[in-house]
Amino acid sequence: xxxxxxxxxxxxxxxxxxxxxxxxxxxxxxxxxxxxxxxxxxxxxxxxxxxxxxxxxxxxxxxxxxxxxxxxxxxxxxxxxxxxxxxxxxxxxxxxxxxxxxxxxxxxxxxxxxxxxxxxxxxx
Numbered sequence: 001x002x003x004x005x006x007x008x009x010x011x012x013x014x015x016x017x018x019x020x021x022x023x024x025x026x027x028x029x030x031x032x033x034x035x036x037x038x039x040x041x042x043x044x045x046x047x048x049x050x051x052x053x054x055x056x057x058x059x060x061x062x063x064x065x066x067x068x069x070x071x072x073x074x075x076x077x078x079x080x081x082x083x084x085x086x087x088x089x090x091x092x093x094x095x096x097x098x099x100x101x102x103x104x105x106x107x108x109x110x111x112x113x114x115x116x117x118x119x120x121x122x123x124x
Contacts, residue, residue: 001024001025001026001027001028001031001097001113002023002113002115003021003022003096003097003114003115004021004023004024004115004116005019005020005021005093005094005095005115005116005117005118006020006118007019007020007079007118008092008093008117008118008119008120008121009119009120009121010123011120011121011122012085012122012124013085013086013087013122013124014084015085016081016082016083016084016085017082017085017120018079018080018082019035019080019082019093020075020077020078021033021035021077021078021080021095021115022076022077023076023097027076028071028073028076028077028078028097029071029073029076031052031097031098031099032049032050032051032052032098032099032101032102033049033050033069033078033095033096034047034048034049034050034095034096034098034111035048035069035080035093035096036093036095036108037089037091037093037120038091038092038094038117039088039090039091039092042091044094044108046060046105046106046107047059047060047063047067047080047093048060048067048068048069048080049105049106050069050071050078051101052099052100052101053101055071057069058105058106060106062088063082063089066082066084066085067080067081067082068080068083069081078095080095082120085120085122087122087123089120089122090122090123091120092119092120093117093120094115094116094117095114096111096112096113096114096115097111097113098111098112098113099112
């Protein structure tokens with residue numbers, strides 16, 4: 001399956017944005033999907049993940065209560081709804097997937113396919 005992230009853009013602090021991860025060549029419904037982000041000069045970091053079997057969700061502490069990961073099966077996409085955005089959320093956001101679930105769901109190395117990222121800039 002090939003992944004493509006979209007929906008990034010410029011948003012003011014405190015604003016909201018939804019980024020989406022679309023799949024081609026397969027369905028996301030049987031895969032665990034995660035969002036990572038990478039800010040300039042920093043390592044790629046875990047943001048959120050949704051499990052394939054029961055749609056259990058995991059979040060980084062820095063985004064919990066502000067971000068929501070979810071599936072839109074009708075569109076074969078996984079979205080990341082981002083609210084109360086902060087300047088430190090500025091980064092390129094990537095989606096990725098894997099078969100099954102890994103206890104190391106926060107580790108980029110636990111995933112296979114990666115899509116091209118989408119840039120989210122939080123600035124006034």
